[in-house]
Amino acid sequence: MKIIIITLTVVLLTLLSCNNFKQRERPSIAREALDTITTTASNNLVAPNLFETAFIKGTKQKVKESDFSLYGITIGKIKVVSGHLIVCDPLHIDKYGIPFTQLFPTGEFPVQLSIAKLENEELTAFARIKFSDEPVTRWEFALQKDQQPLPVGGEEMHTYGIDGGVVIFVDEAAAKVLDPKTVENFESILFKEMEKNYREVWKYVMYNIEPHNLACFSTGLGDGRYATYIGFDATGKPCRLLTDFNLFDWRNNEKK
DSSP: OBOOOOOHHHHHHHHHTOHHHHHSOOOOOOOSOOEEOOOOOOTTOOSSTHHHHTTSTTEEEEETTEEEEEEEEEEEEEEESSSOEEEEOGGGHHHHOOOOSSOOOOEEEEEEEEEEEETTEEEEEEEEEEOOSSOOSEEEEOOOTTOOOOOTTSSBOOOEEESSSEEEEEEHHHHHTOOHHHHHTHHHHHHHHHGGGBOSSOBEEEEEETTEEEEEEEOTTSSEEEEEEEEEOTTSOEEEEEEEOSOSOHHHHTTO
8 A cells, every 4th residue: 555645744734723723622731751862873873764863852853944853752661571562543452453473572661752843842753662772773564464574665554543643552461451341441541541641732651451551642643544663683683663653754855
């Protein structure tokens, strides 16, 4: 399926022109400090470079005439028990909560968001699980059963759909312990919890499903179809799991 990437400027201007966006009632903004990522980028970045630099404070990304400032924050640690991870809309976890075929490291790993800032508005540009500090030597699409590999940066993509403006990272073991009643009300439960961690437009929660947990956070400009990628280190082990919310047209930018 061919995906046409809409630039952030066009979508953002449309969003900002909507009266509901500016006038809607907002919850109180959380003031507690999050763990800001302060590491520097490697000198040997593998394309797409933005997958790594977007999490480093001070990174700039130009869209048309606007310069967006990027920084990364850690919102908590996700418990990976089975090594089989799911990225999906929580509203449809019962139908589309299909784990990726890649087996990931087990343990507790930081969940990090890349935040794009333009004036007083902030949006989630990327989200990732960082399994290690090892540099990425190649990126691949995260695949579900029966999906075939595709070149990263090509016109065809493997994507997942979002209807509620939020996405979850969750281990398959955690998804399996969700009872049917919880699934039916999952989105409203998570939205209520996320309001406690409301920032400038974006929000998040690390939600406990004892003895497991999951990460839930805003998806850039909201609903759409997004791709997830795996970063591998020099030994072939997965060191990143990253989802891209299409704020930046890095495909065309890196071809120039």
